[in-house]
Amino acid sequence: MNGAPPSALALDGVACTFVSKDDPGQRYTAVRDVSLTVADGEFVSVVGPTGCGKSTLLNVAAGLLAPSVGVVRVFGAPLEGLNRRAGYMFQAESLMPWRSARENVAAGLEFRGVAEAPARADEWLRRVGLGGFGDRYPHQLSGGMRKRVSLAQTLVLDPDIILMDEPFSALDVQTRQLMENELLALWAQKRKAVLFITHDLDEAIALSDRVVVLSAGPASRPIGEFVVDLKRPRDVAEVRTVPRFIELHEAIWAVLREEVLKGYRQQLAA
Amino acid sequence: MWNRLRPRAATLWIWQLGLLVVLFLLWYAFTAPGLLPTFVFENDRQAAFFFGEPLKILGRIGTWFTGVEIWQHLWVTLLETVLAFAIGTGLGLAFGLWLALSPMAAAITDPYIKALNSMPRVILAPIFAVWFGLGIASKVALGVTLVFFIVFFNVYQGVREVSPVVLANARMLGASARQLLRHVYLPSATSWVFSSLHTSVGLAFVGAVVGEYLGSSRGVGYLILQAEGAFDINTVMAGILVLTAFALLLDALVGRIERRLMKWQPRAGETEKL
Numbered sequence: 001m002n003g004a005p006p007s008a009l010a011l012d013g014v015a016c017t018f019v020s021k022d023d024p025g026q027r028y029t030a031v032r033d034v035s036l037t038v039a040d041g042e043f044v045s046v047v048g049p050t051g052c053g054k055s056t057l058l059n060v061a062a063g064l065l066a067p068s069v070g071v072v073r074v075f076g077a078p079l080e081g082l083n084r085r086a087g088y089m090f091q092a093e094s095l096m097p098w099r100s101a102r103e104n105v106a107a108g109l110e111f112r113g114v115a116e117a118p119a120r121a122d123e124w125l126r127r128v129g130l131g132g133f134g135d136r137y138p139h140q141l142s143g144g145m146r147k148r149v150s151l152a153q154t155l156v157l158d159p160d161i162i163l164m165d166e167p168f169s170a171l172d173v174q175t176r177q178l179m180e181n182e183l184l185a186l187w188a189q190k191r192k193a194v195l196f197i198t199h200d201l202d203e204a205i206a207l208s209d210r211v212v213v214l215s216a217g218p219a220s221r222p223i224g225e226f227v228v229d230l231k232r233p234r235d236v237a238e239v240r241t242v243p244r245f246i247e248l249h250e251a252i253w254a255v256l257r258e259e260v261l262k263g264y265r266q267q268l269a270a
Numbered sequence: 271m272w273n274r275l276r277p278r279a280a281t282l283w284i285w286q287l288g289l290l291v292v293l294f295l296l297w298y299a300f301t302a303p304g305l306l307p308t309f310v311f312e313n314d315r316q317a318a319f320f321f322g323e324p325l326k327i328l329g330r331i332g333t334w335f336t337g338v339e340i341w342q343h344l345w346v347t348l349l350e351t352v353l354a355f356a357i358g359t360g361l362g363l364a365f366g367l368w369l370a371l372s373p374m375a376a377a378i379t380d381p382y383i384k385a386l387n388s389m390p391r392v393i394l395a396p397i398f399a400v401w402f403g404l405g406i407a408s409k410v411a412l413g414v415t416l417v418f419f420i421v422f423f424n425v426y427q428g429v430r431e432v433s434p435v436v437l438a439n440a441r442m443l444g445a446s447a448r449q450l451l452r453h454v455y456l457p458s459a460t461s462w463v464f465s466s467l468h469t470s471v472g473l474a475f476v477g478a479v480v481g482e483y484l485g486s487s488r489g490v491g492y493l494i495l496q497a498e499g500a501f502d503i504n505t506v507m508a509g510i511l512v513l514t515a516f517a518l519l520l521d522a523l524v525g526r527i528e529r530r531l532m533k534w535q536p537r538a539g540e541t542e543k544l
Contacts, residue, residue: 094439098457098534108443139536
């Protein structure tokens with residue numbers, strides 16, 4: 001460990017137990033014993049069955065949620081309060097509906113008191129392919145466009161860590177592949193640490209350096225870790241046909257399959 | 271001819287105006303003494319006594335608006351309405367934001383708010399007259415009590431229903447507590463205020479007129495009160511018509527302001543037929 005730079009993001013023995021507000025006796029442990037690191041410049045994906053607490057992990061990493069047990073370290077320093085070095089791209093609609101696309105992208109810069117916020121927002125809108133849409137309000141944009149605005153909104157602040165919670169899950173397949181390629185291109189320029197949550201294994205393998213598999217909830221934990229040694233730059237559509245991709249897919253799916261079935265049975269039983 | 275007049279978007283106003291004319295003609299026909307045989311009242315002057323006569327009413331409105339006095343009354347009523355609306359909205363916004371953001375204060379004041387809201391506030395008018403005199407202050411106070419609760423409840427609801435994702439996103443983008451208030455809570459709350467704008471302007475107007483009616487020396491409500499004292503039903507009706515037109519005008523104005531300020535809100539689009 002001597003001299004090695006600390007990981008950009010490290011979750012160490014994290015557990016999250018929620019207490020029901022109406023009935024304090026009711027407890028639900030979403031995740032337990034989660035240790036996870038993301039090195040600087042590394043793209044890590046977390047896959048798992050639905051309802052396994054993937055988003056909980058991301059909220060912990062963002063500092064929006066304090067873990068019941070365990071610590072989060074950001075570049076070696078224990079995290080208290082919000083994670084100021086992280087940008088977070090949410091799964092649900094997160095744009096402010098009363099701000100135009102430009103104002104939404106500029107929001108983070110404005111909060112920090114950056115003078116040339118609108119100009120830099122415009123630059124980022126161009127970079128995500130929305131150069132002419134700065135004056136549109138979110139409701140005037142399509143779902144894919146809104147996701148691009150969200151991406152620009154997160155990246156304009158140049159965060160050291162990027163947290164993404166199934167950002168493209170609501171998009172159609174074509175738009176999704178376009179966005180994934182754009183994300184890879186943008187990431188390749190800056191090489192930030194990325195923690196990417198998804199339920200789509202193809203997406204996870206195509207994008208990441210490493211894929212972590214979570215077990216079915218409750219009390220889910222990482223049960224497998226796979227290094228994706230596919231060469232970059234990748235095209236998310238083409239990489240799916242590479243033999244190594246198929247091998248990795250089979251290996252990870254073998255672990256994930258059982259958990260997905262378990263999660264499904266639990267949902268049926270509930 | 272019929273094709274050009276068929277009811278559609280472009281000819282809507284003709285039909286609306288036509289309906290108004292028909293209503294006035296009916297009103298005239300049933301109240302003009304001796305025009306139709308009486309079937310409800312005992313003599314042919316009673317209908318006119320109870321319902322007024324449109325021609326005389328329009329004549330009264332005509333003499334009002336060619337003179338100077340009416341403008342002063344209208345101005346007072348307008349001033350009361352605007353003041354009641356502005357003060358009520360300001361207070362409602364401030365209290366709504368405060369209570370929505372501090373749940374403990376909200377829990378403590380909850381029964382009092384409920385009590386004040388369910389109280390019929392028109393009965394406060396005499397008290398306000400004692401406190402603030404017969405000038406515009408007492409009417410403004412009555413209007414404020416009416417507007418305040420509408421705005422308050424809407425702001426309270428608006429703040430509580432801010433999307434948690436939008437809020438978390440703003441926090442992750444680095445917004446401080448003050449910036450959250452200014453850039454997230456306030457815009458979200460104002461959208462709710464504007465959705466209640468028509469109601470609150472209407473109530474400010476009600477407060478002003480009812481206040482005048484219960485005791486004043488100026489305003490359109492005062493004109494009506496005076497005429498009623500003399501059983502001058504035509505003047506009462508003229509006052510009501512002027513008030514109604516005035517309220518319509520205010521409502522249209524509010525609609526314009528609303529459309530300008532709420533352009534970020536989605537509205538169902540319609541395709542154009544080519």
